[in-house]
Amino acid sequence: MKDYGVFINGEWSDFGLDKIEVTNPATNEVVATVPKGGAAEAAKAADAAYEAFTDWAARSVYERAELIWKWHRLIDDNKEELAKIMTEEQGKPFKEALGEMTYANGFLSWFAEEGKRVYGETIPASVSNKRLFVTKQPVGVVAVITPWNFPAAMITRKVAPALAVGCTVVIKPANLTPITALKMAELAEEAGIPKGVINVVTGKSPEIGETWLQDARVRKLTFTGSTEVGKTLMRGSADTVKKISLELGGHAPAIVLEDADLNKAVDGIISSKFRNAGQTCVCSNRIFVHEAIQDAFIEKLVAKVKELKVGNGLEDGVDIGPLIDQNAVDKVQKQIDEALNSGAKLEAGGKAIDGLFLEPTVLSNIDDSMLCMKEETFGPLAPIASFKTDEEAIQRANDSIFGLAAYVFTENITKGIQFTEALEFGIVGLNDGLPSVPQAPFGGFKQSGLGREGGHQGIEEFLEVKYISLGL
Numbered sequence: 443m444k445d446y447g448v449f450i451n452g453e454w455s456d457f458g459l460d461k462i463e464v465t466n467p468a469t470n471e472v473v474a475t476v477p478k479g480g481a482a483e484a485a486k487a488a489d490a491a492y493e494a495f496t497d498w499a500a501r502s503v504y505e506r507a508e509l510i511w512k513w514h515r516l517i518d519d520n521k522e523e524l525a526k527i528m529t530e531e532q533g534k535p536f537k538e539a540l541g542e543m544t545y546a547n548g549f550l551s552w553f554a555e556e557g558k559r560v561y562g563e564t565i566p567a568s569v570s571n572k573r574l575f576v577t578k579q580p581v582g583v584v585a586v587i588t589p590w591n592f593p594a595a596m597i598t599r600k601v602a603p604a605l606a607v608g609c610t611v612v613i614k615p616a617n618l619t620p621i622t623a624l625k626m627a628e629l630a631e632e633a634g635i636p637k638g639v640i641n642v643v644t645g646k647s648p649e650i651g652e653t654w655l656q657d658a659r660v661r662k663l664t665f666t667g668s669t670e671v672g673k674t675l676m677r678g679s680a681d682t683v684k685k686i687s688l689e690l691g692g693h694a695p696a697i698v699l700e701d702a703d704l705n706k707a708v709d710g711i712i713s714s715k716f717r718n719a720g721q722t723c724v725c726s727n728r729i730f731v732h733e734a735i736q737d738a739f740i741e742k743l744v745a746k747v748k749e750l751k752v753g754n755g756l757e758d759g760v761d762i763g764p765l766i767d768q769n770a771v772d773k774v775q776k777q778i779d780e781a782l783n784s785g786a787k788l789e790a791g792g793k794a795i796d797g798l799f800l801e802p803t804v805l806s807n808i809d810d811s812m813l814c815m816k817e818e819t820f821g822p823l824a825p826i827a828s829f830k831t832d833e834e835a836i837q838r839a840n841d842s843i844f845g846l847a848a849y850v851f852t853e854n855i856t857k858g859i860q861f862t863e864a865l866e867f868g869i870v871g872l873n874d875g876l877p878s879v880p881q882a883p884f885g886g887f888k889q890s891g892l893g894r895e896g897g898h899q900g901i902e903e904f905l906e907v908k909y910i911s912l913g914l
């Protein structure tokens with residue numbers, strides 16, 4: 443077990459603070475401790491990031507990109523160790539943790555290069571003695587607040603574009619999974635990213651968040667997590683009128699049309715639903731299947747779900763690890779019990795095993811008034827509802843305050859395109875259960891958030907636009 447410090451201005455220190463224990467959700471063992479930082483450490487981190495900003499922003503984008511690439515190479519060299527740490531603190535199977543490290547590193551390589559394509563504009567003037575230009579500049583110090591479900595990728599998806607364009611960052615990783623972030627900061631330091639450019643503070647989230655919200659030098663906040671905390675941060679950002687990007691809850695519908703290739707649909711829904719034990723905001727949570735193929739679909743799905751192995755993510759062959767904590771288990775169990783008490787049929791799973799492990803569960807005969815169709819699940823529960831018409835499927839899928847991801851399975855290209863256009867979601871997987879990639883925009887409509895991460899869109903969030911009018 444290791445005691446970690448926080449990372450501020452290139453220094454590692456525990457500042458004599460109380461400690462937070464980080465536990466392995468598979469075994470309940472304490473794997474490390476991190477300092478319980480608060481307002482003072484958050485302010486020090488903001489001072490350091492502000493101080494470092496002028497020099498970092500003044501470097502050429504090629505110089506910054508080279509340092510980001512060095513960081514990328516070090517992460518790649520150490521990805522097995524990082525993945526093991528991730529599995530120990532977060533619970534996801536080791537093969538998924540390794541996959542996340544590659545995904546996370548993909549944001550570093552993508553944005554290191556994308557920074558070189560931040561182009562300006564010239565605008566024709568209306569008089570002959572003027573020239574009009576538009577340039578882009580880094581927004582400044584960025585506060586980065588990340589969740590526990592993707593301990594590496596949520597850091598790089600935000601930090602890579604920020605650093606590429608010349609911003610500096612203060613990071614608050616989730617206290618449940620801070621070690622991956624701290625190890626990645628160690629590698630950033632080893633890569634030669636200058637002191638103060640990346641700072642990481644663990645500890646009292648509301649206090650740390652509030653300090654950054656009230657600091658006018660922090661010009662942007664980027665957050666992934668619950669809708670409730672996102673709304674609090676959005677309100678708090680108003681005091682200093684910060685730019686904000688929010689990646690909040692989702693409650694993804696997956697629609698299987700009558701003409702779908704059932705094998706494709708089952709495989710797509712298994713990967714979308716059970717990745718990270720169902721703890722992603724893009725998980726299929728509401729599965730709508732055409733009534734004519736419902737029985738065949740359920741039979742195939744259940745057969746595959748019964749093959750999924752639940753266990754400690756460090757053991758070979760495990761597909762589903764533990765949930766993150768007891769609250770998460772209780773929330774999913776409540777959704778299962780409420781559905782069963784309201785007439786749902788149990789097709790597979792249904793109960794907690796021991797500790798924080800939950801059987802992958804399939805329920806059919808679901809109706810939209812059940813809890814599992816109304817609130818985000820964040821667990822391995824696949825509820826199946828049937829529908830009769832396309833219009834009905836679209837209306838029910840869109841009937842949500844969330845609008846992050848949706849999935850459609852069909853072999854009819856015209857219908858597929860019509861569905862993608864009618865669905866009020868920022869991401870649509872058409873015959874694809876895993877659409878997230880660094881080079882495409884990730885983000886939601888409605889209360890799923892604001893802004894986009896990844897893609898060329900993801901870099902704009904860290905830029906200010908400056909218009910220059912030149913009189914000749």
Ligand SMILES: NC(=O)C1=CN([C@@H]2O[C@H](COP(=O)(O)OP(=O)(O)OC[C@H]3O[C@@H](n4cnc5c(N)ncnc54)[C@H](OP(=O)(O)O)[C@@H]3O)[C@@H](O)[C@H]2O)C=CC1
Binds near residue numbers: 770
């Ligand atoms: N969109 C997504 O990807 C995610 C969605 N969720 C949803 O949210 C539910 C709850 O998960 P939870 O982990 O509690 O998510 P939170 O939104 O509480 O946590 C996300 C991050 O915000 C921090 N945080 C919490 N409160 C504040 C605050 N007042 N000011 C500043 N930062 C704050 C957390 O710190 P700390 O945890 O250290 O206190 C963590 O780093 C899940 O069950 C799921 O439904 C959760 C995670 C990711």
Ligand SMILES: O=C(O)CCCC(=O)O
Binds near residue numbers: 591
């Ligand atoms: O918000 C989440 O759940 C993390 C992102 C998942 C993804 O990138 O697919």
